[in-house]
Amino acid sequence: MSAHEDTHAHEDHGHHHKETFVTKYIFSQDHKMIAKQYLITGTIMGVIGVFMSMMFRMQLAWPEQPNVLFEAVLGKWAPDGVMSSDIYLALVTIHGTIMVFFVLTAGLSGTFSNLLIPLQIGARDMASGFLNMISYWLFFLSSVIMVFSLFVEAGPAAAGWTIYPPLSALPMAQGGSGLGMTLWLVSMAIFIASSLMGSLNYIVTVLNLRTKGMSMTRLPLTIWTFFITAVIGVISFPVLLSAALLLIMDRSFGTSFFLSDIFIQGEVLHYHGGSPVLFEHLFWFLGHPEVYIVILPAMGLVSEIMASSSRKPIFGYRAMIASILAIAFLSTIVWGHHMFVSGMNPFLGSVFTFTTLLIAIPSAVKAFNWITTLWKGNLQMNPAMLFAIGFVSTFITGGLTGIILGDSALDINVHDTYFVVAHFHLVMGISALYGMFAGIYHWYPKMFGRMLNKNLGYIHFWITAICAYGVFFPMHFIGMAGLPRRYYENTNFPLFDDLANVNVVITVFALIGGVVQIIYLYNFFSSMFYGKKAVQNPWRSTTLEWTTPVAHIHGNWPGEIPHVYRWSYDYSKPGHEEDFVPQNVPLMEGEEELQH
Amino acid sequence: MTALLTIIVLVFILVAIWQMVKIFDLAQAKNENTEVASDKDNRMNGYLMMGFLAFIYGITIYSFIKWGDLPLLSNSASAHGPKIDNLMIISLTLIFIVQTITQFLLYYFAYKYKGEKGKKALFFADNNKLEAIWTIIPVIVLAGLIIYGLNTWITIMGINQDDDPMVIELYAQQFNWTARYAGEDNTLGKANVRLIDIDHANVLGVDEADPYGQDDVITKELHLPVGRPVLFKMRSQDVLHSAYMPHFRAQMNCVPGMITQFGFTPTVTTAEMRQRPEIQDKVAHINEIRVEKSKDLVAKGETALDRYEFDYLLLCNKICGKSHYNMQMKIIVESQEDFDAWMKEQKVFKNSLIK
Numbered sequence: 033m034s035a036h037e038d039t040h041a042h043e044d045h046g047h048h049h050k051e052t053f054v055t056k057y058i059f060s061q062d063h064k065m066i067a068k069q070y071l072i073t074g075t076i077m078g079v080i081g082v083f084m085s086m087m088f089r090m091q092l093a094w095p096e097q098p099n100v101l102f103e104a105v106l107g108k109w110a111p112d113g114v115m116s117s118d119i120y121l122a123l124v125t126i127h128g129t130i131m132v133f134f135v136l137t138a139g140l141s142g143t144f145s146n147l148l149i150p151l152q153i154g155a156r157d158m159a160s161g162f163l164n165m166i167s168y169w170l171f172f173l174s175s176v177i178m179v180f181s182l183f184v185e186a187g188p189a190a191a192g193w194t195i196y197p198p199l200s201a202l203p204m205a206q207g208g209s210g211l212g213m214t215l216w217l218v219s220m221a222i223f224i225a226s227s228l229m230g231s232l233n234y235i236v237t238v239l240n241l242r243t244k245g246m247s248m249t250r251l252p253l254t255i256w257t258f259f260i261t262a263v264i265g266v267i268s269f270p271v272l273l274s275a276a277l278l279l280i281m282d283r284s285f286g287t288s289f290f291l292s293d294i295f296i297q298g299e300v301l302h303y304h305g306g307s308p309v310l311f312e313h314l315f316w317f318l319g320h321p322e323v324y325i326v327i328l329p330a331m332g333l334v335s336e337i338m339a340s341s342s343r344k345p346i347f348g349y350r351a352m353i354a355s356i357l358a359i360a361f362l363s364t365i366v367w368g369h370h371m372f373v374s375g376m377n378p379f380l381g382s383v384f385t386f387t388t389l390l391i392a393i394p395s396a397v398k399a400f401n402w403i404t405t406l407w408k409g410n411l412q413m414n415p416a417m418l419f420a421i422g423f424v425s426t427f428i429t430g431g432l433t434g435i436i437l438g439d440s441a442l443d444i445n446v447h448d449t450y451f452v453v454a455h456f457h458l459v460m461g462i463s464a465l466y467g468m469f470a471g472i473y474h475w476y477p478k479m480f481g482r483m484l485n486k487n488l489g490y491i492h493f494w495i496t497a498i499c500a501y502g503v504f505f506p507m508h509f510i511g512m513a514g515l516p517r518r519y520y521e522n523t524n525f526p527l528f529d530d531l532a533n534v535n536v537v538i539t540v541f542a543l544i545g546g547v548v549q550i551i552y553l554y555n556f557f558s559s560m561f562y563g564k565k566a567v568q569n570p571w572r573s574t575t576l577e578w579t580t581p582v583a584h585i586h587g588n589w590p591g592e593i594p595h596v597y598r599w600s601y602d603y604s605k606p607g608h609e610e611d612f613v614p615q616n617v618p619l620m621e622g623e624e625e626l627q628h
Numbered sequence: 629m630t631a632l633l634t635i636i637v638l639v640f641i642l643v644a645i646w647q648m649v650k651i652f653d654l655a656q657a658k659n660e661n662t663e664v665a666s667d668k669d670n671r672m673n674g675y676l677m678m679g680f681l682a683f684i685y686g687i688t689i690y691s692f693i694k695w696g697d698l699p700l701l702s703n704s705a706s707a708h709g710p711k712i713d714n715l716m717i718i719s720l721t722l723i724f725i726v727q728t729i730t731q732f733l734l735y736y737f738a739y740k741y742k743g744e745k746g747k748k749a750l751f752f753a754d755n756n757k758l759e760a761i762w763t764i765i766p767v768i769v770l771a772g773l774i775i776y777g778l779n780t781w782i783t784i785m786g787i788n789q790d791d792d793p794m795v796i797e798l799y800a801q802q803f804n805w806t807a808r809y810a811g812e813d814n815t816l817g818k819a820n821v822r823l824i825d826i827d828h829a830n831v832l833g834v835d836e837a838d839p840y841g842q843d844d845v846i847t848k849e850l851h852l853p854v855g856r857p858v859l860f861k862m863r864s865q866d867v868l869h870s871a872y873m874p875h876f877r878a879q880m881n882c883v884p885g886m887i888t889q890f891g892f893t894p895t896v897t898t899a900e901m902r903q904r905p906e907i908q909d910k911v912a913h914i915n916e917i918r919v920e921k922s923k924d925l926v927a928k929g930e931t932a933l934d935r936y937e938f939d940y941l942l943l944c945n946k947i948c949g950k951s952h953y954n955m956q957m958k959i960i961v962e963s964q965e966d967f968d969a970w971m972k973e974q975k976v977f978k979n980s981l982i983k
Binding site: 487497 | 711862
């Protein structure tokens with residue numbers, strides 16, 4: 033192991049403040065602990081979100097059939113064990129909110145940005161440890177409020193995760209739009225504050241705290257994606273915050289930003305001159321970049337794991353950075369493709385079709401670069417690598433249907449059908465989850481000093497992979513048959529009777545896929561205590577985090593921070609004995625740094 | 629109950645898997661003491677990669693054979709329908725080809741280059757030519773798709789007033805649809821929800837003083853004469869709804885506070901569509917399913933399901949509240965004579981009011 037051997041006297045970085053249980057595990061300002069806090073909170077939210085999806089999948093496969101589980105879990109919302117349509121919509125709504133924001137934004141980005149940014153760029157900690165701590169605790173608070181909203185009398189928010197007004201604005205339109213929606217909005221406002229604090233911290237840290245020699249073009253792609261993700265977050269999240277605030281004004285203070293000319297329950301409301309379409313613009317101005325906030329970090333993790341596990345440099349490092357930048361730029365000018373049939377001017381639809389389909393180009397470049405990275409590699413099939421390969425597979429399958437949905441003419445007929453559900457679950461849901469799992473399997477030794485069991489990892493991956501395709505592939509077809517999403521049941525349309533068996537197939541795969549995650553949870557929690565002890569650099573990677581000691585210390589490196597002499601992908605470089613050269617190893621005499 | 633049993637069975641399977649893994653671990657414990665993939669793992673997972681590729685191909689072929697006819701790709705019932713369907717078939721074919729090739733490369737490489745101790749990977753970091761190839765090819769393909777797509781979009785969304793389209797208002801509310809025909813003058817009377825007067829039976833808020841509104845006809849079924857362009861003006865009184873007419877490849881949101889529009893020309897009458905062999909097969913299949921289901925229902929003492937007959941439908945396709953899943957209206961496309969006869973039976977607006 034050619035890890036950086038430090039001969040300097042050890043500085044004790046923790047000596048000025050004595051660590052108590054509270055400062056170490058709860059109000060910690062150490063980025064590694066905060067990363068773990070994000071991961072565990074995200075995991076808990078993920079369990080809730082996945083469990084909800086299993087419940088509404090059962091309703092879709094066996095509509096209105098009494099189910100002991102519903103009776104036990106849903107209580108008054110499932111009289112005689114039959115799920116009510118109110119709670120069905122609430123489950124769909126909260127599932128979407130939790131998975132997109134709490135699991136795949138905070139759980140994924142929060143965990144790995146916090147863990148890896150300081151470790152991989154060679155910094156003692158984040159630029160502001162205090163802000164980082166506040167960021168986590170705001171996230172925690174928003175999670176608590178979101179979960180708490182499940183228990184209010186009239187039910188949680190149920191207007192879909194996109195909370196389009198007027199449905200989300202009027203308690204008369206839907207029970208969940210009362211206190212449930214208020215809590216949803218409060219929770220999200222706090223979440224956005226947390227996310228902005230985190231993002232600002234990541235940006236500042238990456239720009240200012242890189243160790244000597246760590247130029248931007250020597251950064252691992254993980255850091256590039258976290259950095260750009262944070263930039264997109266800072267640009268787009270405030271817009272959602274303003275939409276949420278305006279919606280709160282409309283709901284509670286009688287303004288008319290989004291509402292106009294409404295007659296409901298026998299009375300005309302006073303609202304005049306607002307437009308729900310304005311809300312859609314504001315929502316999707318975040319909502320679309322949001323899917324890249326979710327997927328970019330996963331792309332970064334996958335790029336890193338693929339290179340390390342293939343024992344090859346990532347193919348086309350510069351093209352990868354260029355495509356990240358292109359995706360980030362395009363992501364902010366395509367939001368209108370969610371609104372082709374919203375009543376927006378058709379000319380705008382043309383513009384958004386054009387910009388949307390352009391995103392396929394950088395995405396294709398990335399996919400081909402990953403595939404080429406595998407070519408003539410020496411693939412180490414660790415569970416992390418399996419998930420990375422799975423990521424590329426689902427990203428391609430899900431991404432390709434984007435050229436149908438992004439095409440306004442085709443969107444007319446598949447908009448808001450199960451085709452859309454299939455598309456985005458594969459391309460950002462499953463893919464991002466795979467990226468997250470890959471990251472967890474790969475960096476678990478860094479986080480907990482122990483290894484995850486690989487055999488459980490293999491079983492976890494293969495069953496999950498089969499179920500993911502089993503659930504979402506057939507969904508394209510029921511979507512093309514015209515089945516709308518967010519329907520509590522399809523029995524009122526004999527036209528869709530021949531889709532009932534497809535729904536059963538999907539649900540069976542969903543249930544297996546959901547339950548199988550218990551294997552992963554068991555592995556995750558038991559390995560913390562009983563897993564095999566990790567060595568310093570178990571995957572023989574080049575990046576700086578593997579030069580830190582296995583036991584966490586405040587400040588990351590016991591001595592001086594290592595200097596960096598090369599890019600992060602010197603795998604199997606000719607002229608070296610080992611098949612990897614860590615970034616902190618100086619160039620040999622006569623060795624040239626690759627002109628990447 | 630079925631679901632609960634399924635879950636219990638799944639949990640047992642999990643326990644069994646877990647036990648097996650324990651056994652594996654114990655058996656391995658002597659040989660190696662790490663959780664890093666060994667050559668054996670690489671081999672096993674390499675083969676599984678090829679197996680999984682076969683699974684993806686299998687599920688694709690199975691889905692297309694079993695469910696590929698569900699989209700009714702050849703059975704659109706509007707003038708612009710075939711345009712959308714052609715573009716859809718081209719896009720699907722393209723996706724199918726790219727998907728087949730890229731997934732093959734991905735999984736085949738994963739299998740072919742599975743790791744072995746002592747092997748060294750090729751140091752291959754960059755190649756501008758390759759990058760250029762897979763930038764330029766998507767650019768060309770997408771340029772074609774964009775041009776074709778936009779062309780289709782503009783044709784569909786552009787409403788030509790010279791065709792003298794028949795103007796019909798689609799009015800959405802939780803949880804039903806109403807249609808308002810513009811009458812003889814083909815001009816809708818002004819309307820606003822503030823003018824709704826339940827006591828007068830003016831449920832759509834049509835301006836009772838507007839001369840254009842007097843001959844409007846309000847109905848709960850949507851009848852369309854075949855071959856005549858229709859321009860739908862859409863309104864909603866409470867929340868967002870979406871008027872989705874899948875057979876006509878038509879969809880537009882109904883937005884409170886504004887009027888949205890969508891136009892198309894129906895080309896196939898309901899009666900003609902019912903005669904099409906594909907539709908007859910589909911209906912026969914659906915009725916078989918309904919007969920089976922009815923047996924269960926009757927056994928439970930409930931009423932049997934009606935026989936299904938094909939009809940065009942207008943569905944709500946934007947989440948609108950608890951009965952969103954049952955917000956629909958029947959659409960009947962018929963000959964001009966049948967349409968005129970039906971229209972004659974309807975009351976005009978001024979006669980429908982309760983004074």
